[in-house]
Amino acid sequence: MGDSILLLGESGVGKTHYGAQLLRRLIKGDCRLRMDGQATNLESFEAALESLSEGKAADHTATSTYVDSVWPVSHENGTSGQLIWPEYGGEQIRSMIDSRRVSSAWRNRVQNTNGWMLMIRLQQTQLGDDILSRPLSDLGKANLENPVHQISDQARLIELLQMLIHIKNMSYPGQSGKPQLAVLLTCWDELGFDGTPSDALRDRLPMFWAYLSSNWRSPCIMGLSALGRPLNPHTSDNDYSSRGPEYFGFVVTPDGAHSPDLTLPIHLLLDGQSQQRVA
Ligand SMILES: Nc1nc2c(ncn2[C@@H]2O[C@H](COP(=O)(O)OP(=O)(O)OP(=O)(O)O)[C@@H](O)[C@H]2O)c(=O)[nH]1
Ligand SMILES: [Mg+2]
DSSP states (O other): OOEEEEEEETTSSSSSHHHHHHHHHHTTOSSSSEEEEEEBBHHHHHHHHHHHHTTTTOOOOOOTOOOEEEEEETTTTTOOEEEEEEEEHHHHHHHHHHHHHHHHHHHHHHHSSSSEEEEEEEGGGOOOOOTTSSSSHHHHHHTTTTTOOOOOHHHHHHHHHHHHHHHHHHSSTTTTOOEEEEEEEHHHHHHHHOHHHHHHHHHHHHHHHHHHHHHHOOOOOEEEEESSOOOSSSSOOOOHHHHHHOOOEEOOTSOOOSSTTTHHHHHHHHHHHHHHHHH
């Protein structure tokens, strides 16, 4: 361990709620990874932890925020290291894709990490029109009120990974290997999907799925429901607050099994990295 993870997710995918739930699980200490020492820079998660204790959803993170929390963690097999968990406003990722510019702070983060965790909330993504949703007969009827043309969500995600891989390879020109990648499909409880996370991704974002499978030998695709159920920012869920947020939330493993261990995606990502180094 001791590797840092690059956490990538646009606004609203669930970064803050996952961070707060993960922190609580690490402190509780009944998962594969547990807190082993004094965590620093927890201020950015305090409000979210408090809201969840009251059974309420937390607020959106301000766009300009970027804070790294340092969490000393140990694994149940005895190894230990530091997990550097960022809290930031997801618009930073959006503007990186839209402007095709990567600030020097983000460039350093990309170059210094070898495990990337991309969070995608499928309900937030839209498929572009194709021959089925917009048949050829409609093409002649151009709508003058068409909104400004934008690239599709699938193309944006591919663009993001391509940009980051380019930056990564620029810093190590001799190595063209790709970083270890985990894709987390967040808010899984909203999906109502019975298959595996990989099936869900192929169903909803087929072009992105094809890109992943042709560029990574075994991309790790998992589902995540950090909260376990939807919460409201204004009204409190009494059952949630009386049982405690640490009893809610689950991960869907690549083979479709549910596990309450929210540290599993990190464990699998770090494990994949060490296997890659040995290979
Ligand atoms: N149903 C459900 N909703 C969730 C879950 N996790 C987060 N949410 C909701 O998703 C919304 C966005 O979550 P955040 O954690 O604030 O998202 P974020 O990625 O931090 O967004 P920014 O701070 O804008 O970058 C909130 O309204 C949460 O209530 C989940 O596991 N299940
Ligand atoms: Mg946030």
